[in-house]
Amino acid sequence: MNDTIVAISTALGEGAISIIRVSGDDAIKIVKGIFKGKDLNKVDSHTINYGHIVYKDEIIDEVLVSVMKAPKTYTKEDVIEINTHGSVAVVNKIMEILLLSGCRLAEPGEFTKRAFLNGRIDLTEAEGVMDLINSETELTRKMAVNELSGKVSKLITDLREKIVALISNIEVNIDYPEYEDIEVVTIDRIKTEVKEMKEELTNILKLSEDGKILKDGIKTVILGKPNVGKSSLLNALLEEDKAIVTDVKGTTRDIVEGSIIVGGVKLNLIDTAGVRKSSDVVEKIGIEKSLSLIEEAELILLVLDSSEELTEEDKFLLDKTKDKKRIVIMNKDDLKNNNKYNEDVIRISAKTNQGIDLVKEKIKELFNANAFLNKNLTYFTNVRQITLLKQAIESLNDAYQGVLNNSEIDMIEIDLKLAWERLGDIIGANYTEELIDNLFSRFCLGK
């Protein structure tokens, strides 16, 4: 029923040991066929067995083979892990033999897909694994681990229980209207509880939106008049981290041209051309375009010249970015200090690298990155979850509004139920069409 898949589950060529993982109905049978040692069919589940991989009478490697029988395994199928000596050649050889013996090369995330489909993990956990596989930075890796640990599910489950307690009390009042034995839910109780839940979810949403920006990369634009040192700043940020500017494929809009990793945080640079050519942003691309860039950006690095007075152009840019998350950078601090602008500004010299660390710290500070890196925060990181979260908050807002409007208690309950449903959708507790769409898109089920 389930074909048997194989993949190398450690990074190839690194470390002393490589692990090859096999999962599926024939996992034990296939490995048994190339293993010389104990009879793998007869060994207990969850044991490690010493022996050799042998192919056509030739000993390929000395190995330890872990046998884990269904259902208590990651995929709920029979799983075998072969611990081999790390050489790339040996690992590749064993892979080749396994493929010849009836295994199929696993698609990315396929072990997780099976774990989900076999009911071992829920949707948020599965999404966490997918994110983990795709994570590029330490930060996103931590976020994924957080999801995977089930903290997110736990939080949602707890909130849903709170709502259910409230709903069921209301229901009892409806079904047994003539009985005074049962505590009657008061509007005040609903008001207090809904307000608390609303606030809790709104905090999570705020955190999640920061988290999502951090995960996807911060859309950043570097602004400044010609020759103010935009490209030197970019190079200083780059050199410091030995990061590379790469084209980002498949990003939603074309304006993101490359990304750099600064202090563990990914910045997606918008309109690097404007920066690289050190051209006059406003004149070159037009006021409208520059305004739309500012609109689009999640972070603005606005570079001023320490050696000159503020120009009209500087003032224009300062004014247009005042409501955005921005860092005003006074470059050329090593030269004369003629610029009187003094509000919350970081003084640097891109040439001498002076102050670059401060810029990086400031970026992290603006997006709470340190909190995400160091603390155990609970939040969502993908669009599906954040959208549902917003809908749940909206329903709680409606319920709260209902309380204020003196609506009947059973009407208010409709909104409470909707909030409960949407939270359930987040953790995959309900079957929805979105769920299957999600499965198709993330796990390539249709193929």
Add this chain to the structure above:
Amino acid sequence: MKYDIIVVGAGHAGCEAALASARMGKKTLLVTININNIADMPCNPSIGGSAKGIVVREIDALGGEMGRNADKTLLQIKMLNRSKGPAVRSLRSQADKVTYKKEMLKTLENTENLEILESIVADLMVENNKIKGIITEDGKMLYCDACILTTGTYLKADILVGDKRTPEGPHGEKRSNFLSDNLAKLGFKLLRLKTGTPPRIERSSIDFSELSREDGDDEELTFSFDDIAYYDYKNQVPCYLTYTNEKTHKIIMDNLNKSAMYGGFYEHLGTGPRYCPSIEDKVVRFKDKERHQLFLEPESLYYDDIYLQGFSTSMPHDVQVDMVHSLKGLEHAKILRYAYAIEYDAIDPLQLKPSLETKVIENLFTAGQINGTSGYEEAAGQGIIAGINAVLKLNNKEPLILSRSDAYIGVLIDDLVTKGTIEPYRLLTSRAEFRLLLRSDNADLRLSKKGYDVGLLPKERYDKLLNKKREISELEEEIKTITFPQEKCNLSEYLKRPEVKIIDYKDRFSKKYSKEVLEQVEINHKYEGYIAKAKKEAEKMIRLGKKQIPDDIDYSKVDNLATEARQKLEKIRPRTIDQATRISGVNPSDIAILMVYLKRYYNE
């Protein structure tokens, strides 16, 4: 003798089934153990209640009898949950147990195509898994094309009082000894269920002077959309309220080992309903409650019994006397009939299709307590659907299946055939996801067309509905033209404010609209936002309900399904994806897998 349809049992399910069948033109036989007990109310003297009152309205909207029969025999009626929203309002009545039976018998006897036979059915005649007829205990063979079993609590019934177990039906009636064993032989899985009833007290022995009185509503109300009031609302019979107290609780705790339920006299006991616990259950489970409410309800104007609602027990008689005497107002009460618990056989409702035809025997339908439910209204609701569907089946037509957004009856049947039950199932408003759509006031708008289309609801009633609909649209238009210059809005918008009542503007309308029409328009506007939300959620369900699962699906071929899900799906064989989502043990990921499989199945 050969009939089109034979109905076995003449309780609330049986009466509706037989009437539907006969009214839809089938030659029908109704078999009952005791002709004087047709449409009996062996437990509480009440029709309606939360959610149940809406079921009665639904039965009426489809062309059934329960609402009309209750209207004819009312002692008292009120609308529950008036202070809450329109979705949860529901009628509750006290009906006269004597006239209720009489009126129903009269209706049955005056119905064309319908015969009544007093007998006990012992076995079914089945050929090639298709029903052929019934065999009575005295050996008579009666043939039919379809059969509806509505045997209530009579299958191998035992009465339990203290340590005594007596093989008999409710209040000493004969029980059915053989039918359930024969059903088991045919392949039905049986359940053993239990329910109970409280003692009946002699009216003249109660001191009502210090008890608080519970009256009916001060306006004319009817279950039936016929809108004929047979009673005088200024002259309703009151109920009274009393409470258990410390003394009562002590007597119960001291004698717990004598209770049939707690005494440990029996190795196996049927499963009782959680929501309708005996008084000893309540005292044991809610130790911190100082008192429990008890209602004193009149059973009939023609005899003296007062029903002590909330006091059902399986204690021996002497303890019951002490318990009753500990209650305020009942210090010298005389018990006319003692409380008892009753145990009976039912079939596992997972063996039913949503049409209420059994999956085991073709053209055999079941309805009411035999399907594991409890309550007169639940029984009647299934009865009418079984009756309609038996006729439709014989006419080679698609069955009438009400969805969860159509009717409480739809919720009830879907729950039974999808989730099954392990205790007597009672309908609750909380079981309905879309109750704002399933209101008491709009049961006719929801269901009368369906009742008319299957040929049960008479034309004049359908015309009445069409007229109501027309007037609703007229009034909807008219309120847009009535403006409030100071508020800068018209009545249609103005109505959305909680304090604005449509009735206050009736003089500005071009004609006199009925109060039902006014009510509809007011609800539609006042709750527009909420109704829209409920409809949106219901549509999701309806969409999944359109995704059919082929009858011949082989679940062993669907890869990756969890073992439990596979077994459940195999057993229940849901008709649609929507139904499958409600099976416990079938997780969203199983549904996703099933959907993927179906996509392939349909594409191939």
